[in-house]
Amino acid sequence: xKLTNFKVVVMLLFLTPLMTLAQSGGQRKSDLVVVLIKxxxxxxxxxxxxxxxxxxxxxxxSQEKLADFFEKNIYILGKIKESSLISPKKNLNRYKxxxxxxxxxxxxxxxxxxxxxxxxxxDFVPVITKKITLVPSSNPLKSKLDKEINTLARSYIxxxxxxxxxxxxxxxxxxxxxxxxxxxxxxxxxPDANTIFEIGSISKTFTAQLLAWYVSAxxxxxxxxxxxxxxDSVAANPELQQIKVVNLSNHTSGLVRLPENLxxxxxxAANPYKSYTKELLFSYLxxxxxxxxxxxxxxxxxxxxxxxxxxxxxxxxxTYEELVKEIITDPLKMNSTFQHLTPELAKRFAKVYNLEAxxxxxxxxxxxxxxxxxxxxxxxxxxxxxxxxxxKNPDLAKAFELTHQxxxxxxxxxxxxxxxxxxxxxxxxxxxxxTGGSRSFIIINxxxxxxxxxxxNSQADTDNVGVGIIExx
Numbered sequence: 001x002k003l004t005n006f007k008v009v010v011m012l013l014f015l016t017p018l019m020t021l022a023q024s025g026g027q028r029k030s031d032l033v034v035v036l037i038k039x040x041x042x043x044x045x046x047x048x049x050x051x052x053x054x055x056x057x058x059x060x061x062s063q064e065k066l067a068d069f070f071e072k073n074i075y076i077l078g079k080i081k082e083s084s085l086i087s088p089k090k091n092l093n094r095y096k097x098x099x100x101x102x103x104x105x106x107x108x109x110x111x112x113x114x115x116x117x118x119x120x121x122x123d124f125v126p127v128i129t130k131k132i133t134l135v136p137s138s139n140p141l142k143s144k145l146d147k148e149i150n151t152l153a154r155s156y157i158x159x160x161x162x163x164x165x166x167x168x169x170x171x172x173x174x175x176x177x178x179x180x181x182x183x184x185x186x187x188x189x190x191p192d193a194n195t196i197f198e199i200g201s202i203s204k205t206f207t208a209q210l211l212a213w214y215v216s217a218x219x220x221x222x223x224x225x226x227x228x229x230x231x232d233s234v235a236a237n238p239e240l241q242q243i244k245v246v247n248l249s250n251h252t253s254g255l256v257r258l259p260e261n262l263x264x265x266x267x268x269a270a271n272p273y274k275s276y277t278k279e280l281l282f283s284y285l286x287x288x289x290x291x292x293x294x295x296x297x298x299x300x301x302x303x304x305x306x307x308x309x310x311x312x313x314x315x316x317x318x319t320y321e322e323l324v325k326e327i328i329t330d331p332l333k334m335n336s337t338f339q340h341l342t343p344e345l346a347k348r349f350a351k352v353y354n355l356e357a358x359x360x361x362x363x364x365x366x367x368x369x370x371x372x373x374x375x376x377x378x379x380x381x382x383x384x385x386x387x388x389x390x391x392k393n394p395d396l397a398k399a400f401e402l403t404h405q406x407x408x409x410x411x412x413x414x415x416x417x418x419x420x421x422x423x424x425x426x427x428x429x430x431x432x433x434x435t436g437g438s439r440s441f442i443i444i445n446x447x448x449x450x451x452x453x454x455x456x457n458s459q460a461d462t463d464n465v466g467v468g469i470i471e472x473x
Contacts, residue, residue: 001200001201001273001302001363001371001372001433001434001435027085027093029110029114030093030108030110031085033052033093033108033110033114033116034083034093034095034106036048036049036052037049037052037106037108038080038083038097041070041074041075041080042079042080044070044075046063046066046067046070047063047067049066049070049119050063050066052115052116053115053116053119054111054113054115054116054117056111056117057115057116057117057118057119071260072260073121074121075263076101076262076263076267076269076272077099077100077101077102077104077269078099078100078101078263078267078268078269078270079099079100079269080097080098080099081098081099081100082098083095083096083097083098083106084096084098086105089107091109092107092108092109092118093107093108093109093110094106094107095107096124097124099269100268100269100270101269101270101272101436102124102354102436103124103354103355103356104121104122104123104124105121105122105123105124105125106120106121107119107120107121107122108120124355125355126161126355126356128159128160128161129159129160130158130159130160131158131159131160134154134158135157135158135180135181135182136180136181136182136188136190137150137153137157137178137179137180137181137190138177138178138179138180138190138192139153139178139180145169145171145176145472146178148469148472149167149169149176149178149469149472150178152464152465152468152469152472153165153167153178153180153465154180155464155465156456156460156462156464156465157180157181159460160357161353161355161356161357161458161459161460162181162357162456162458162460163181163182163184163185163351163353163357163456163457163458164179164180164181164182164183164184164190164191164195164350164456164457164458165179165180165181165191165454165455165456165458165462165465166178166179166180166191166192166193166195166197166377166378166454166455166456167179167180167378167452167453167454167455167465167469168193168378168379168381168382168451168452168453168454169450169451169452169453169469169473170382170385170386170389170449170450170451170452171449171450171473172449173449175379175382177192177193177378177379177382179191179192179193179195183195183350183351183457184350184351185351185353185357185359191350191455191457192378193377193378193379193382194336194348194377194378194379195348195349195350195377195378195455196336196341196345196348196349196350196375196376196377197349197350197375197376197377197438197440197455197456197457198352198362198363198375198433198435198437198438198440199372199374199375199376199381199433199438199440199455200372200432200433200434200435200438200439200440201302201371201372201431201432201433201434201440202372202374202376202381202431202432202433202440202442203369203370203371203372203373203374203433204249204305204370204371204372204417204431205403205417205418205431205442206324206328206374206417207249207305207308207309207312207320207370207371207417208249208403208415208416208417208418209327209328209396209399209400209403209416209417210309210312210323210324210327210328211245211249211308211312211416211417212398212399212400212402212403212416213327213395213396213399214312214315214316215399215402216395216398216399216402219315220245220311220315221245222244222245222246222407222416223244223245223246224244224245225241225242225243225244225245226240226243226244226245226247226248226253226307226311227240227241227243229245229311229314229315230282230285230311231282233282233286234282234285234286236286237285237286237287237288239254239288239289239290240285240288242293242294243255243290243294244294244295245308245311246407246416247294247295247304248301248304248305248307248308248311249304249305249308249407249416249417250298250407250408250414250415250416250417251298251299251300251301251304251305251408251414252292252294252295252296252297252298252299252408252414253290253294253301253303253304254290254291254292254293254294254297254299255288255290255291255301255303255304255307256288256291256299256301256303257299257300257301257302257303258302258303259276259280259281259284259285259288259303260284260288261280261283261284262276264276264280268361270360270361270436271361271362271363271364271436272363273363273364273365273366273368273372273373274363274364274365274366275366276365276366276367276368277366277367278310278366278367280367281303281306281307281310281367281368285307298408298410298411298412298414302368302371302372303368303371305368305370305371305417306365306367306368306369306370306371307370308370309368309369309370309371310367310370312370320339320369320370320373321338321339321340321369324337324338324339324374325338327396328384328396329380331393331396332383332384332387332391332393332396333383334376334380334383334384335380336348336376336377336379336380337374337375337376337377337380337384338374338375339365339369339373339374339375341375348377349362349375350438350457351437351457352435352436352437352438352457352458352459353437353457353458353459354436354437354458354459355458355459355460357458359437360436360437361436361437362435362437362438363435363436372433372435376455377455378453378455381442381453381455382451382453384442385442385444385451385453386451387400388400388403388404388429388444388446388451389444389446389449389451390449402416403415403416403417403418404416404418404420404429404446406420415429417431418430418431419431425447426445426447426448427445427446427447428443428444428445428470429443429444429446430442430443430444430466432461432462432463432466434459434461435459436459437457437458437459438455438456438457438458438459439454439455439456439458439459439460439461439462440453440454440455440456440462441453441454441462441463441465441466441467442454442466443466443467443470445470445473448473450470450473451470452466452469452470452473453466454466454469
């Protein structure tokens with residue numbers, strides 16, 4: 001659910017000659033360049049940033065492409081709060097830019113005329129150290145499993161950029177839960193199986209479950225064109241007419257990762273999805289262009305799964321949260337899984353922290369709630385995992401089974417919402433999630449009837465912890 005994806009877009013700006021030109025002027029001159037770049041970003045003057053480039057840089061990228069990059073990846077981060085120097089690397093001047101939404105790294109090099117020969121923006125990776133003392137834990141360290149969990153959990157929670165961790169395991173019909181760290185910095189309260197976390201994109205599997213339920217009820221078909229469920233003014237866009245409902249759930253719709261009008265005059269860069277309404281989504285869809293032919297290419301899309309949630313709302317006449325409650329959480333007695341928390345539930349909600357362990361805002365989603373707007377606990381997610389393995393609810397069981405059927409068999413393999421791995425004879429269904437200050441991971445092995453849930457109130461990835469645990473079961 002991140003706003004940016006610099007692992008991809010950084011390549012756009014690194015199309016520069018391999019020869020490193022002499023740099024002069026030292027840090028004072030590079031500091032001046034940073035001041036100018038910050039000023040021009042604030043003023044949205046890409047033409048002025050482009051004017052700082054050398055002939056070799058300008059030959060590698062057009063001003064139009066540079067402007068497109070800034071529009072889609074930089075401006076959406078909000079205002080620049082401050083900048084600071086990072087140690088140079090391979091003749092590159094490196095600076096940390098602190099935006100409202102997240103921090104990024106600016107790197108550039110200058111020629112003898114103080115013109116840019118390289119310019120790039122990438123994810124800022126803070127220096128991670130180890131905590132001096134062991135953080136508190138509820139792990140009793142009695143069984144072999146306890147000790148294996150502890151090793152994996154400590155490899156995560158002892159890092160300086162983490163705060164709290166809640167782990168749940170389903171094995172042999174029994175559940176095991178463990179808490180590490182704290183629900184809030186320095187409050188001394190251990191996360192437990194009832195602590196509420198943002199689960200981010202794991203919400204997409206709930207959206208898929210709702211879709212499967214409506215398919216089973218004959219209210220919608222996976223092969224229906226999505227235009228059947230959209231306003232006429234939106235359905236008129238020929239780009240949308242080849243997209244089927246299934247493509248929204250398995251990320252093959254061709255819709256971009258995030259709608260280009262996500263950030264608007266009402267946006268809060270630190271809570272970017274909050275003000276993105278259905279009206280804005282439909283406005284974008286009326287004239288959007290697809291990045292690929294529907295059904296042919298996997299390309300992760302919050303736009304697509306968010307739109308699927310909107311379609312389900314239009315079919316039912318109910319809100320996404322009402323659908324989740326009536327169809328999934330109430331029948332399964334998942335009493336702590338919601339989009340919006342009551343004041344009582346909010347007391348159990350963990351504060352969230354970015355990669356530098358600084359507290360940030362929890363995210364609220366409007367039109368794109370189906371892509372990542374739910375909050376839950378380890379206990380609730382273990383109930384959810386158990387029902388994915390074998391649900392006692394006949395109506396839901398049929399829908400769970402449908403979400404596990406392969407709908408895209410290339411790499412990666414996808415069902416409805418779930419990513420699927422078949423490394424051996426076993427099949428694993430998994431999904432992860434992330435917001436500006438949380439990470440989550442769930443993985444299920446239906447054959448062995450095992451599952452692992454990992455929830456964190458830090459932005460540091462939890463995938464390795466979850467995968468490491470499932471390998472031990």
